[in-house]
Amino acid sequence: MLECQKSLFDFPAGVTYLNCAYQAPQLRQSSAAAATELGRKSRPWGIVAEDFFAPAEKLRQRFAGLIGASAADIAIVPSISYAMATAAANLPGTEHQHTVMLAEQFPSHVYAWRESAANHHSITAVERPATGSWTDDVIAAIDNNCAVAALPEVHWTDGYRLNLKDISRHCRSNGTALVLDLTQSLGAVPFSVEEIDADFVATSVYKWLLGPPGMCLMYVNPRRQRGRPIELNWISRQNSHDFAGLTNYTKEFQPGARRFDAGGRANGVSLAIAITALQQINDWGVGRIAAYLTGLTGLAAQMAADRGLACTDAAHRSPHMLGIRLPDDAARRIANALHARQVYVSLRGNKLRISPHLYNTSDDIERLFAVLEEFL
DSSP states (O other): OOOOOGGGBOOOTTOEEOBTTTOOOOBHHHHHHHHHHHHHHTSGGGOOGGGGTHHHHHHHHHHHHHHTOOGGGEEEESOHHHHHHHHHHHSOOOTTOEEEEETTOOHHHHHHHHHHHHHTOEEEEEOOOSSSOHHHHHHHHOOTTEEEEEEESBOTTTOBBOOHHHHHHHHHHHTOEEEEEOTTTBTTBOOOTTTSOOSEEEEESSSTTOOOSSOEEEEEOGGGTTSOOSSOOSTTBTTTTOGGGTTSOOSOBOSGGGGGOOTTOOOHHHHHHHHHHHHHHHHHOHHHHHHHHHHHHHHHHHHHHHTTOOBSOGGGBOTTOEEEEOOTTTHHHHHHHHHHTTEEOEEETTEEEEBOOTTOOHHHHHHHHHHHTTTO
């Protein structure tokens, strides 16, 4: 079992941060790596052509190792919305087909599919069931007319977890493309592209991958790697290493998923932060991270139940995130009171979203509930 890793982060005394699903704090070692890169930018004559490529390849390798892929399968893009636009452009439905999503999915994952639906087909938003399994309802919606299932692994408001193995198996047997946004799970929940046969998998890195804002990593299944990028830039082309020959224009792309890279991917500071963070996550091991967080969210769920508060059902709960339902008339007041006491969580609807990481202990959960008791 892992022990608390709070010393690797920069937390002042008195702060209880249970809000990694909002954004992760930066590792001390990532800040040091970023400072080094900023220093190099002050002396740009020391930055050579290889610096535009080598860090990106290192990042691909570390992310690929996390999900069981090859480095050639990874594209570096700026955001989930960019990744979803890429997937939608390469998975067009026909007039009589539909795309399956979850109701109240995060908007950056939704808008590209709405745009695609406006031009081609419809969207089926599967509502959260009052009882039973959301996974079963999703599978039922993926019928013979379903072109794409565009889904997260966990719902962003409360950590409700889908069974991606069952969904992936059904998609393959049905001829439905599977597109996954793992921003709210990858890095805290084990995931393997060998187990989940998705067409596109994307994650913003600033949450559970402890990385910088403005970066998203996208796995592209080899069967989709001859697709059309949504941005036409120089760095994703063949022979782009040859700065003296860049005006020898070519239609050919770099091999694999690199054709989908964004043009601004060679940001030394962001790459340094992401590389350092991914190395630390690989060293910890995602399975061990999940086990540690299961203990914290389990404690929070028990303390909520002891106080008569409903939360995400244990049968469908992800290890790293928990939604506790508050009275509608008190939810915002309670969230503001927690913030005033330097206890940081998120309010999503009437749910108090608790999302700890390795810098938290049971003391943080107990402090949260000590404040809650004053208002319940």
